[in-house]
Amino acid sequence: xxxxxxxxxxxxxxxxxxxxxxxxxxxxxxxxxxxxxxxxxxxxxxxxxxxxxxxxxxxxxxxxxxxxxxxxxxxxxxxxxxxxxxxxxxxxxxxxx
Numbered sequence: 001x002x003x004x005x006x007x008x009x010x011x012x013x014x015x016x017x018x019x020x021x022x023x024x025x026x027x028x029x030x031x032x033x034x035x036x037x038x039x040x041x042x043x044x045x046x047x048x049x050x051x052x053x054x055x056x057x058x059x060x061x062x063x064x065x066x067x068x069x070x071x072x073x074x075x076x077x078x079x080x081x082x083x084x085x086x087x088x089x090x091x092x093x094x095x096x097x
Contacts, residue, residue, distance in 0.1 A: 029056075032081060036064055039084045044068050044075065054079070069094070 036054045044052075047070045054066040062081040067074060074092045079085070 035084070036066070036079055036081060040066055040068060040077070040079060040086065043086050044070070047071075 033054055033056065037052055040052050040054065041049060047068075049068055049070050051069040052066070054064050057064075058081065059065050059078065063078045064081055065076065065078055067076045069075075072094055074094050075089055076092070077086050077089045080087070
């Protein structure tokens with residue numbers, strides 16, 4: 001009986017640890033994306049911003065791809081998650097229908 005109890009407690013402890021680690025990771029990921037989005041909003045603050053997006057997975061290394069839409073112009077960019085620097089901006093004119 002003691003072996004079964006120890007085994008059951010081990011499974012419960014393992015599941016609880018996995019739950020805490022998973023939610024800690026998700027919280028860290030959400031905070032990173034929020035920080036990247038805030039940095040992009042500050043960088044493009046001189047223009048009226050309609051939409052800002054950052055892709056959840058990095059493109060390469062710590063570089064995330066994202067974009068901003070303001071009026072009839074879309075700007076795509078890369079942002080470094082370590083230094084919070086925006087690089088390789090590309091402007092595209094869009095036609096609203």
